[in-house]
Amino acid sequence: MRHLSFILMSFFAMSEAFAQAPIKTTFVSGSGRGGQEGPAMICDDQLSTKWCIDFPRLMPYEIVLDAGQQTSVVEYGLVTGDDTNAYPERNPVTWKVSGSNDKETWTTIDEQKNNRSLPAEGLQEHRFKPTAAGAKDKFRYFRFEFFRMAGGTRIQLSEIYLYDKVQMPVKANFVSGSGSNGKEGAAKAADGWLFTKWCIDEPSQMPYAITLDAGQQTPITEYRFVTGDDTHSYPDRNPVSWKVSGSNDQQNWTTLDEQKGNSRLRDENEQEYRFRLKATGSYRYYRFEFLRMADGTRLQLSEIKLYK
């Protein structure tokens, strides 16, 4: 089991290429009316809003986004709706992505048929690499056509992200953190191993903090938390409120992200969750402060990872 964790970890660290912060897109058109769950919610950059439609006559449902300039999309991300746990049948399984520069002539950049990789979980982003003949061409407009959902005719997605750059994870070294230096000390959240974890239950030390060193000034755009190896047996140790800051001298810190009452992390072992920093700057040191855990004062995470 331990061996397997390490192999998986290495595989992801070495071979998976991840995209940067998404391209800023604006909404052009889409199926459905305006309003609270209208198609424009698909690119308002807020996970708390979603596009949700059940209007079979309009199928395939369509979204057109404007990338602002001609660009090639190396990856795109579909983010599930906030209540997909309860309504997993709303995930799309068959769709097509096309690019255009005049909104009249469209070139297919990707097609997915009966693809069930979107998780039955709320607010999860799953990324896809376009593989059709036109995938490398540059376009300004991108159209998504959704032909079929996992069950029924209702679709929901909270965001569609487009990415134009590919990146690799940033190796970050442990600097300091709350708790002991022992077997479950803070350093274990940055040792690259999923079967070691940072586990702390010392209320007097809250908020729990950990500082990581990217080695040099690095514009981090995304961070990831991996839950502990026994979170299923010992639930409620996941963080729900935290803050991320960047610094170059470990004295002046700039807040880059704040999450309050975020219950995305589930009580499952070694699950990875991705978060995009709300602000980006080039910093050497990144600090995470954990202000509240799911139920009480015990925190555990097996890894905290940085991506630029």
Ligand SMILES: [Ca+2]
């Ligand atoms: Ca670890």
